[in-house]
Amino acid sequence: MARSILADSSLSAINAGFVAVLVGISSSVAIIFEAARAAGASEAMMISWIGALGLGMGLTCILFSWYYRAPVITAWSTPGAALLATSLVGIPMAEAIGAFLFSALLTLVLGLSGAFEKVMRKVPTPIASAMLAGILVQFGLSVFTSLQSSPALVGAMLLTYLLGRRWLPRYAIILVLISGFIASWLLGLIHFDQLHWAPGRPVWVAPEFELSTLLGVGLPLFIVTMTSQNIPGVATLRASGYERVPVSPVISGTGLASLLLTPFGGFAFNLAAITAAICTGPEAHPDPARRYTAGIAAGVFYLLVGLCGASVVALFGALPPALVASLAGLALIGTIGASLEGATREADSREAALITFLITASGASFLGIGAAFWGLVGGLASYWIFTRGDR
Incomplete structure (x- = not known):
């Protein structure tokens, strides 16, 4: 097995895994800390949360990617963490852990029942592609909004990307990453004073179950x-051509990982979209059959995050935000283009797909549920109305 993985690996795949972890951690780790603080977590508990989340994401990325030979990327639930940051205030940590276990159990049951996969089969591919494009477009735009605030850094990265895509397309994102580090160092934008060594240690919290907390925190977290x-x-897996990956076992696996790691702070695991798009595109590897190594690489880097705890978080925090935002946006340009092409390819679903894209890209939320869900609802409703007379 190891020999096969090494033979299929490439520098671009390893880089894609690293970029995915860099983007995933640096873009939302602050929300994780806010959620932990809301539940009254100590500093040791916060480090334990990062350790549990890194361990869960690392193991699930490695196992799923290896078993299905596809870049299956998992992540912590960032919208879930944002929900927890406001809903856990005043709730004891033990009750919060009980709510996390309840959400994990619901996820496991949903995966085992196969209901989630049956629902996803009803979603037309153009609608799913449009939703993915709407999610990712903000990252593409962030390259040019960051260019306004950090013209020298982002300008160097953008120029490197253009030249790399012209002459070394396979290594373009690697070169962008290197140029970003060098430019940040020369401009004095890397905060070395924030770096320190602190290994992660697990902290067990025994769960307590309170009905109001289960319904007020656990159920919304699940939804x-x-x-x-x-x-x-x-949608990311489907848009990248990995329809063969069965959804139900993966959903069940993330639910099981949550059940096992929740007492240590692993509050919710799920399939990733944004970071997955970095590993499922041609920038990771020109051969789709070998891109699974990018998922394994991401898993290894996530394990390092879990083992090193606060030190890795500090490392990511030392990098300028413009570097991370621009790196993510440039790495996703190809996937955004492919998603838009898939969304608008079929004339009979083009308008419904555009409605999906616009709602999702708007970022509007309602009833505490994000724009991706409402974009999907709006797109499906439009698709049904536009095609009803044809069926």
Whole structure:
């Protein structure tokens, strides 16, 4: 097995895994800390949360990617963490852990029942592609908004990307990453004073179950994770041509990982969309059959995050935000283009797909549920209305 993985690996695949972890951690780790603080977590508990989340994402990325020979990327639930940051205030940590276990159990049951996969089969591919494009377009735009605030850094990265795509397309994102580090160092934008060594240590919290907390925190966490994370995650795999990956076992696996790691702070795991798109595109590897090594690489880097705890978080925090935002946007340009092409390819579904794209890209939320879900709802409703007379 190891020999096969090494033979299929490439520098671009390893880089894609690293970029995915860099983007995933640096873009939302602050929300994780806010959620932990809301539940009254100590500093040791916060580090334990990062350790549990890194361990869960690392193991699931490695196992799923290896077993299905596809870049299956998992993540913590960022919308779920944002929900927890406001809903856990005043709730004891033990009750919060109980709510996390309840959400994990619902996820496991949903995966085992096969209901989630049956629902996703009803979603037309153009609608799913449009939803994915709507999610990712903000990252593409961030390259040029960051260019306004950090013209020298982002300008160097953008120029490197253009030249790399012209002459060394396979290594373009690697060169962008290197140029970004060099430019940040020369401009004095890397905060070396924030770096320190602190290994992660697990902290067990025994769960307590309170009905009001289960319904007020656990159930919304489950709904938000499913609608805002897992549905776009499945769309990412489908849009990249990995329809062969069965959804139900993956959903079940993330639910099981949550059940096992929740007492240590692993509050919710799910399929990734944004970071997955970095590993499923041609920038990771020109051969789709070998891109699974990018998923394995991401898993290894996530394991390092879990083992090193606060030190890795500090490392990511030392990098300028413009570097991370621009790196993500440039890495996703190809996937955004492919998603838009898939969304508008069929004339009979083009308008419904555009409605999906616009709602999702708007970022509007309602009833505490993010734009990706409402984009999907709006797109499906439009698709049904436009095609009803033809069926």
